[in-house]
Amino acid sequence: MGVFGSTDGQDQAGHEQVVFCHDKQTGLRAIIGIYSTALGPALGGTRFYPYASEAEALHDVLDLSRGMAYKNALAGLDLGGGKAVIWGDPQQLKSEPLLRAYGRFVESLGGRYYTACDVGTYVQDMDVIARESRFVTGRSVELGGAGDSSILTAWGVFQGMRAAAEHVWGSPCLAGRRVGIAGLGKVGKYLTGHLLADGASVAAADVSEAALDWARQTHPEVDLVADATALVAADIDVYAPCALGGALNDETVPALRAKIVAGAANNQLAHPGIEKLLAERGVLYAPDYVVNAGGVIQVADEIVGASQPSASGRFGFDFERAKARATRIYDTTRQILRLADDEGVPPAVAADRLAERRMAEVGRLRGILLP
Numbered sequence: 001m002g003v004f005g006s007t008d009g010q011d012q013a014g015h016e017q018v019v020f021c022h023d024k025q026t027g028l029r030a031i032i033g034i035y036s037t038a039l040g041p042a043l044g045g046t047r048f049y050p051y052a053s054e055a056e057a058l059h060d061v062l063d064l065s066r067g068m069a070y071k072n073a074l075a076g077l078d079l080g081g082g083k084a085v086i087w088g089d090p091q092q093l094k095s096e097p098l099l100r101a102y103g104r105f106v107e108s109l110g111g112r113y114y115t116a117c118d119v120g121t122y123v124q125d126m127d128v129i130a131r132e133s134r135f136v137t138g139r140s141v142e143l144g145g146a147g148d149s150s151i152l153t154a155w156g157v158f159q160g161m162r163a164a165a166e167h168v169w170g171s172p173c174l175a176g177r178r179v180g181i182a183g184l185g186k187v188g189k190y191l192t193g194h195l196l197a198d199g200a201s202v203a204a205a206d207v208s209e210a211a212l213d214w215a216r217q218t219h220p221e222v223d224l225v226a227d228a229t230a231l232v233a234a235d236i237d238v239y240a241p242c243a244l245g246g247a248l249n250d251e252t253v254p255a256l257r258a259k260i261v262a263g264a265a266n267n268q269l270a271h272p273g274i275e276k277l278l279a280e281r282g283v284l285y286a287p288d289y290v291v292n293a294g295g296v297i298q299v300a301d302e303i304v305g306a307s308q309p310s311a312s313g314r315f316g317f318d319f320e321r322a323k324a325r326a327t328r329i330y331d332t333t334r335q336i337l338r339l340a341d342d343e344g345v346p347p348a349v350a351a352d353r354l355a356e357r358r359m360a361e362v363g364r365l366r367g368i369l370l371p
């Protein structure tokens with residue numbers, strides 16, 4: 001994938017800005033990708049990962065930053081899409097000087113890009129980066145930050161699942177339905193709680209013994225199955241991939257017995273065309289980046305709170321305001337599912353269309369000159 005993209009619009013690149021950041025002393029090699037600032041400053045996390053090559057790191061940052069533009073647009077945020085990658089093994093390379101060097105590069109963009117957590121970076125890392133840059137979110141609660149974003153990610157997935165249930169069965173209530181959760185990590189755990197509270201039964205799989213122990217001790221009513229493959233083939237109504245990407249592929253989709261897929265994992269569709277396969281099998285797929293936007297909504301509130309007081313008159317992150325916005329994932333999912341029906345396309349295509357429409361229409365307003 002090239003940075004500029006082809007002029008015939010055949011590929012998905014065409015980023016506004018891509019910045020390579022290098023600090024020899026600390027070993028920092030980072031790439032910041034800004035796909036679009038049409039809706040506002042680009043927001044997206046920093047992934048710290050031992051890529052096999054520079055090309056692989058670049059490919060990932062281009063892909064991920066584009067995805068963030070679509071996610072932020074559909075989350076109704078006045079924020080564009082960006083993402084950053086730090087190339088290297090976080091276990092060996094991560095240090096205060098490296099993170100602070102990275103923070104200075106983020107600061108140098110003057111607010112065109114806000115960073116946050118992603119794979120390999122944590123709330124505590126954001127606190128360190130924030131010592132060098134104002135353009136950091138997802139900091140720790142003690143410092144006034146939004147903290148653990150998986151809380152509202154799980155809440156948003158639950159809302160998206162409710163909208164999908166309403167579309168398929170006529171009622172958003174999940175009572176009496178059986179939901180299969182692949183991955184009882186940070187998001188999967190919260191999601192389990194919401195589903196059980198709504199009256200659903202839960203089956204789950206995880207590769208981590210600690211995660212399975214958590215389920216045995218906290219929710220003994222959850223049925224634990226051998227692995228994600230067994231879960232896919234199990235008698236479930238809803239499948240919620242909450243582990244890794246690529247959960248929906250040429251093997252899993254034909255085996256799937258659920259009528260709905262709605263989960264937190266990013267990039268669930270292993271390759272283009274899987275969305276059609278799902279539709280042909282009569283499976284309703286609630287697009288991943290629509291239903292998992294609660295996390296970005298949570299950290300975006302930290303940015304909003306810096307300049308806007310909440311209903312209580314206070315500045316700073318406001319959990320209730322963020323939760324109210326994440327609850328609207330229900331409405332957005334409904335809107336996408338209806339659009340998909342109206343236009344005769346899979347929901348993933350309808351979501352892309354809606355995101356592109358908002359970026360074009362709201363983005364255009366920036367062309368109106370202000371005094």
Ligand code: NAI
Nearest residue numbers: 149150153183184185186187206207208243264265266295
């Ligand atoms: P996590 O790392 O806390 O949990 C992932 C869980 O999946 C772990 O318990 C792990 O043992 C399990 N797992 C890994 N491979 C598995 C496999 N093959 N089969 C079954 N289980 C497996 O991650 P987290 O934060 O819960 O995120 C889950 C997914 O949601 C990830 O794909 C993440 O990118 C995505 N996501 C998370 C957000 C957040 O705010 N945490 C926001 C948006 C997306």
